[in-house]
Amino acid sequence: MSSSRLGLRLAGCLLNVSEGRRKHIVENIAKAALLDKNGLNHPEVSVLNIFSDQDYNRSVITIVASVEKLGSSVLAACLEAFQAIDMEAQEGIHPCLGAVDLIPIYPLTGVRIEECGALARSLAQNLVMHIPGCSVFLFGEADLPGKRSLVQRRKQLGWFTRRNFSDLQPDLGATPARRCGLTGVGASLYVMNCNVTIDSHDLSAGREIATAIRGSNPHGLKGVQAMAFPHEGKIEIACNVESFEDHEATESSEDTQYVAYNVLGHQYTYVSPHYIEAQVKKLANDRGIGTIGRALVGFTPQECKKCAEYAIKENIGEFWKIREGVFM
Template sequence: MLKDHVTQQQHMASCSVGRRLVACLLNVSEARRKELVETVARAALYNNKAGVRREGTTVLNIFNDHDYNRSVITIVASIDSIREAVLSACEEACGLIDMGAHMGVHPRMGAVDLIPIYPLGEEVGVEDCAKEARAVAEGLTERVQGTSAFLFGWADSPLQRGLAQRRREMGWFKKTPQLQAIRPDMGPQPHHPLGLTGVGASPYVMNCNVTIDTQDMAIARSIAAALRGSTPGGLPGVQVLALPHGGAVEIACNVESVEGGPPGGTERWPCFSIGGRPYCHVPASLITTRVAELAGGRGVGVKGTALVGFTPHECRRLAEIALAQGIAEFWKERGEVRM
């Protein structure tokens, strides 16, 4: 049995090398109509005109958040196939979501709010993902009339401005963004019902949300500020928002993969390599521990932690399984799949 398992793992690894896998964590501004979100996910998997499945493409996960009214769809394909899969999903989303009628506590500017593309191994470089991200942004603005986009990360050449900086520049963090004041990188002046989409590429960004047992936003914002990587003593690569959520507050973290090893080399962080360069990311367990310490010092407890999707290692491993077993709608069958 062990030999069979090892052989299967070797076969999946060999298949993944040939596929040159990348992931897109597509963020759409809808979660309360789950059937709509699944329709968007299936558009990435099936060629609607021909009615056939796109080979070598899988949707690993759909994360819906009712309060945010936002979903994250994890699409994995080869670097050569990701563009059409993502554009098809975006076209479907833009035809179904009206930003003029959107309600939710999470900041957002577009029906398709975010299109990040990440390499899932040594076989693909971030520069390859950046090229595809720019092509996706161009394709979106050409194929869906009225869409506009800004670029971030490696796709934002030559400046390579990060997502947080680009969002600040676009006014994404404001309660009521002024679309008429925005100058997009591609497409026309943003307007409802489609809004503005961020498109970019970088090493993998994990999403980790920790819920604290309070409704006091002042406490939550102080915890978020202390946690940020830009704060002295904060966690490297971590960007944080404090948002009302389910009668409590969620400390919502974007966890960027940072080049090199953990600071000081004393903590064991998950690591991987892209183009021969080492990257690592803060583990969710450390984020939870740090939030618990910061909240406990203010007399507040922690209610729980949720990963939006997967860690980089999990994403690649599950993609290898899904593609080796020919499972397109993996999010539906994951609990029944032989790992």
């Protein structure tokens, strides 16, 4: 049965928190998303996946819900996260600005991107209202009127290197408290995270590969943002894979360069994880380096939609516990 016939209007949030080493804290954050204001499990919310990385000290929690319930669900998870994570003590390889570092909202089914932007703005206002010391920057559909991208905002704010918040001017809230840091809240088309590990300790080689595949490179991969990090004794090419509108793209196979999908009759496209891995492998081989493997952080857009529809229809809140790789 189609999602439209089920009457589902679903959106998702890939909640990025700056904690990946204390499993119980991350799971408490995930469980908080499932409870309503009376402490009861909410039937229109599910946590599909938890992806944690100890080296990065970062977790990505995939929360899906009806568009009417997602804001309160993510707010509850953030309240738990801000209580448990102290940015003054946080250490990890992955860049971050906040205890709750990133709150991206994505349309999944029956929801327009503009609705996700309005939801993100409302959530940002509630965060600074309910959490002392919380400060927010906006991006994408939540950042009106300019709709600056997450990449633009991160560069402006010094996301890669900053730990001093005293001179930051957030979009909402006061100067960021050192314990909380600064949180990004926004909305866009679905952004997938795909990481490929190369069998090398050479960070400069990793950076060359990341630069070569970036969408900003004339010969790079459209919609791909890439960085290289030391990771578990090797180098990981970490990619954010953005969806984009491209009416010329008709391919829909994971084995091709581009994969197409639809939301409310609009076609969107992204670069296949398999193709990203193949390109990294080729660039690494050109430098005499092998690759070890690929990790997809969560889901492709289609997988997220299908899992969300199933989990909500079947009222499975802790969906992450029934899929393989419970705590990846």
